[in-house]
Amino acid sequence: MLDFDDIQHFLMSRPPARAARYEFLSFRSGVGGRAWLTGLIDKVGTAGAVGSSLLDARWVTVGFTWNGLQTLGVAEASLANFPEEFRQGMAARAGVLGTAGANHPDHWVGGLASPNLHAIVVLFARDVAERERCRGEHGRYVAQCGGVEVLSSLDLEAIPPFDYAHEHFGYRDRLSQPVIEGTGMEPTPGSGPPIKPGEFFLGYPDEEGPAAALPQPEILSRNGSYVAYLRMQEHVGAFRDFLRAHGETPEQQELIAAKLMGRWRSGAPLVLAPDKDDPKLGADSQRSNDFNYAKMDPHGYGCPLGAHIRRMNPRDTATNMNRRKMIRRGGTYGPPLPEGVPDDGIERGIAAFVGCASLVRQFEFAMNVWTNDPNFHELGNERDPIFGTQDGTFDMTIPKRPIRKKIIGLPAFTTIRGGAYFFLPGIKALRYLGPLRDGV
Numbered sequence: 001m002l003d004f005d006d007i008q009h010f011l012m013s014r015p016p017a018r019a020a021r022y023e024f025l026s027f028r029s030g031v032g033g034r035a036w037l038t039g040l041i042d043k044v045g046t047a048g049a050v051g052s053s054l055l056d057a058r059w060v061t062v063g064f065t066w067n068g069l070q071t072l073g074v075a076e077a078s079l080a081n082f083p084e085e086f087r088q089g090m091a092a093r094a095g096v097l098g099t100a101g102a103n104h105p106d107h108w109v110g111g112l113a114s115p116n117l118h119a120i121v122v123l124f125a126r127d128v129a130e131r132e133r134c135r136g137e138h139g140r141y142v143a144q145c146g147g148v149e150v151l152s153s154l155d156l157e158a159i160p161p162f163d164y165a166h167e168h169f170g171y172r173d174r175l176s177q178p179v180i181e182g183t184g185m186e187p188t189p190g191s192g193p194p195i196k197p198g199e200f201f202l203g204y205p206d207e208e209g210p211a212a213a214l215p216q217p218e219i220l221s222r223n224g225s226y227v228a229y230l231r232m233q234e235h236v237g238a239f240r241d242f243l244r245a246h247g248e249t250p251e252q253q254e255l256i257a258a259k260l261m262g263r264w265r266s267g268a269p270l271v272l273a274p275d276k277d278d279p280k281l282g283a284d285s286q287r288s289n290d291f292n293y294a295k296m297d298p299h300g301y302g303c304p305l306g307a308h309i310r311r312m313n314p315r316d317t318a319t320n321m322n323r324r325k326m327i328r329r330g331g332t333y334g335p336p337l338p339e340g341v342p343d344d345g346i347e348r349g350i351a352a353f354v355g356c357a358s359l360v361r362q363f364e365f366a367m368n369v370w371t372n373d374p375n376f377h378e379l380g381n382e383r384d385p386i387f388g389t390q391d392g393t394f395d396m397t398i399p400k401r402p403i404r405k406k407i408i409g410l411p412a413f414t415t416i417r418g419g420a421y422f423f424l425p426g427i428k429a430l431r432y433l434g435p436l437r438d439g440v
């Protein structure tokens with residue numbers, strides 16, 4: 001039922017990429033933007049093509065901001081059909097998202113908060129050499145197109161050792177993700193049934209019923225998705241200092257790290273391994289999601305109510321969960337900070353995308369309620385300890401018998417350095433956009 005030849009591969013599959021590059025583009029004119037797009041369409045990976053050839057070495061995705069669609073020449077009547085939050089763009093939604101203080105768009109880098117941001121091209125590459133080859137090729141192509149300017153770019157590389165995905169704090173990542181009905185993938189135990197495709201791709205039945213109304217013309221929106229991009233700096237030195245300040249022994253420090261996340265750095269979930277790490281469990285995809293909260297850990301003695309994974313997917317302790325699922329994509333940037341070395345001040349972090357069919361229902365809800373509402377789960381004065389907007393005034397409760405532990409005044413371990421909303425059109429939509437004309 002899913003149109004694999006039209007849907008961009010991005011949210012459907014995760015290619016084996018160890019390097020990436022994101023380029024943020026501005027079109028000086030509609031003509032320039034359309035010329036750039038037309039020459040690139042054949043390089044964009046479809047869900048059907050990606051993974052079908054052993055020779056795959058790089059995977060290309062393109063997306064547009066609402067301003068970008070406007071500059072490409074999409075008619076005003078059609079632009080008005082797109083949802084309000086997408087039209088406004090991420091920077092204008094700071095109030096809803098809770099991106100205040102150091103996370104506020106006033107401090108964002110790379111032109112991401114600028115109305116001149118029109119498009120993104122995401123390149124995932126098998127390795128750094130292939131990324132560099134593509135960087136040169138795209139640079140030459142942009143120069144030849146004329147009316148396109150690269151506002152900024154970001155190079156990403158996986159952190160060694162490469163045998164498991166992890167981020168700069170050292171947590172194993174990519175453990176839990178929704179499975180989309182119709183892709184043929186089987187959910188791992190505990191992950192719930194496959195989610196209807198309309199939760200991620202426009203034009204398909206969703207968890208509510210038949211396909212929701214599409215922005216018109218249909219050719220532009222069908223098989224498209226929205227993605228929220230976030231560049232999140234990780235303060236590794238501050239994170240390690242915090243663990244040392246709150247744990248006397250390495251074992252206690254590991255436990256504090258696990259309580260913040262809800263999983264040990266090995267990936268083992270606290271619900272299943274509350275007292276001691278179990279690296280074999282963390283590495284076992286058939287077991288590492290096989291848990292719930294309401295029945296197995298209602299008071300949070302294993303996984304605190306405010307831990308990152310319990311907030312971002314409250315599982316059986318929240319309603320309407322199938323309508324709030326998000327697909328996460330992205331990678332790490334910046335050099336890893338070796339253990340025992342003081343912070344070198346170099347920016348490092350995660351630059352990631354959250355993919356969905358409704359930014360407001362899925363991504364913005366997660367930011368507004370799960371991440372930054374201090375009273376989520378009636379916690380009173382807490383935000384997501386890993387990713388919430390922290391300024392030293394919010395706490396973290398670690399339920400424990402006989403006396404719970406409360407960490408007062410959590411520091412910020414991450415800072416949002418930028419973000420944007422993009423629409424990832426299907427391939428037919430890209431072909432529709434290419435021949436548009438200004439003011440028609």
Ligand code: HEM
Nearest residue numbers: 167171172173174175176232309312313350354366387414
């Ligand atoms: C620097 C910021 C972040 C870090 C270091 C981080 C790290 C992690 C890690 C290590 C996991 C566990 C692995 C897994 O379950 O797949 C995880 C899970 C998750 N994160 Fe984040 N994350 C960050 C930001 C975000 C953001 C911005 C969102 C979405 C708005 C998000 C949503 C999720 C979700 C949905 C899960 C899966 C929870 C589950 O299903 O149990 N995270 N994160």
